[in-house]
Amino acid sequence: MQFFSSDFKLGILGGGQLGKMMLYETRKWDIYTKVMDASPEAPCKIACNEFVEGSLMDFDAVYNFGKDVDVLTIEIENVNLDAMEKLEHEGITVYPPTKTLRTIQNKATQKLFYTDHGIPTSSFTRFAYTSEIEDSISNGGLQLPFVWKSAQFGYDGQGVKVVRKMDDLKGLPNVECIAENLVDFKNELAVIVARSSTGEIKTYPVVEMEFHPEANQVEYVICPARIDDAVAQKAKDVALKVSEHMKHVGLLAVELFQTHNDEILVNEVAPRPHNSGHYSIEASYTNQFEQHIRAILGLPLGKTDSKVAGIMVNLVGAEGHTGDVVYENIASILEMDGVTPHIYGKRQTRPFRKMGHVTIVDEDMTRAREVAQKVKETIKVMTNK
Template sequence: MEKKLGILGGGQLGRMMITPCIDLGVEVYFLDPNPECSVSEFTAHLTVGDFNDYETVLNFGRTVDVITVEIEHVNVEALEKLEKEGKAVNPSSQVLRTIQDKGLQKEFYQNQNIPSPDFRLIKHKASITDFPIVQKMRKGGYDGQGVQILKSATDFDKAFDAPSVLEDLVDLRMEIGVMVARNAQGEVQAFPPVSMDFDPELNLVKYVVCPAQISEELNKKCIQMANSIAHKFELVGIMAVELFVTKSGEVLVNECAPRVHNSGHLTIEGTSISQFEMHIRSVMGFPLPPVSVTKPSVMLNLLGEMGYEGEAELWSETDVLALPEVYLHWYGKKTTRPGRKMAHVTVLRNTVEEAKSIADEIDIDLKVIA
């Protein structure tokens, strides 16, 4: 009998996992609180319920054989119980518990001798005395929320009055992302490192470039670090490893997400296997093939335009989507609001520079409005 896969979360990440599940013959089920979530158009196996509720997650998990996530903020106590009942939870409840709390995550890196920016933990903002500093709420941050730079004492009032991680500012040269997958047999495969450019106001990824324009030595260092982290977590599944490269050449771990990730979306067209298929293979115990770049690519996030809120509509003055090797992925969200992730576009070209030039044109022309 084929094993059933249950996914906690039915957003765009779950939506993009449906096709590889079909290709691999995996029967997939979803749990999401929103009956109109992104996967709802494409599955008859959607349970509407809260993935943070103990009983809901427990009951859902008992109907499938393998449980995975498309968002890390889920009820880990229920997942622990399911593990004790013999269900495969990939990634494990322990990995999710560590990642959910940025304080535990930082302590894990420290204990495992994984280089990461210096930090200290606080309970209240009254403990913030030194500036400039990066403040990260220990729990609940997602898509750029819960992280801010406090440049001077004048920023004290806007500090989060919640348990937080305080990190030293890094003399940053660039941010690199590595998707790395590991299965229960201990096989590990890393994707080619990508570089990430962020929207400074929204603190969200705007562009992802593959392959990252870095030296071969730095490329190897980033992959080795990602592989090491996957092994130390005893990961089963895929993980996004976000790295800081300093101006002095140090490579430091910023944070990790044990799931498919925005920085890996361009793998659908840009690499020999997508992050979504690799994740399904990992959690289901299938072999993990090596990954290569099929063609240089740039991904652009399409966010809800400022000033628009309501029923989502894609607007373009010119027909940029008619260009060759330009791929739109619409997330099926009914409504838009400023800064909401609504879609992404991946551009393939013979060089990264050509792909970035086309992506810049699309950024100017293609808008999500209401």
């Protein structure tokens, strides 16, 4: 099939920053794109060929959107899978396949998948409702502390809470959920696996993630991870095992824990371009967004090696600021060598909302990390108060 400067149409469900960065690549290659998002001000709107406003969870909206595309992909996994499955049965190519998405979309199903396939992960208990947890603790079935996760619709740190005492359960939504054993880890790592529709597979280097203690969001992504080669290989092997059994097409971001005994445990996965791969735009031979396009179109996968060390700093809304966004001191970070800001196009900020990211590249990892710290301390995502 001819993809470039042709009648081929790629459909993307979700119009946020991941879709916007995917569109950098489709525009580079002149691939016709159609995007759907619920927000009339979605970041993707200005860069796609067609934009449709509609709910990603609405059956009719998703089905009608996908009927005239040749390949349908996602930038967020919270989508109506029944509609996508119907499109699949009617001959539309859907990547990742709905079977993969059904496994991943529900965190309880995802965890059961790991245990069923001998993939190392933390122990967990599944609950139909959050309200059942208190009884389980009282009867000795569950012990504090643990990590509460909503089974569905969690995203960007939402739907996750560390429960250390009974009072921490207050205010949690009464939904299907899991309670995971709290892992005493040394590092949080991630591996992105690219799997083409032709079966070709490549992995990106292992990255290290540093999280914000309150927002449960990544603050820094460091590539390569500052770990031993043997641990890095073990992390890649686990990620490849997940990929093999998931049978995804496109990217699979596998988030991992490295324990103090250097065990590797799977935390969770995302079947799409991921925050842990943003560094690749500046630092890699083939960035993750181009790789996703290559994979779902069955094109040869690109080289995944890094050209230089890369660190990604997330730009999130400052606490106490809600409203029209103002990026303070952005000129100051542009004076720093190897610094590239990415602004996602969201006019409204709120506390901890992802508004952009900054990539720092350098031949020397220590120097890159020092610059990343300066960037984090300098640029602020505020409002005019």
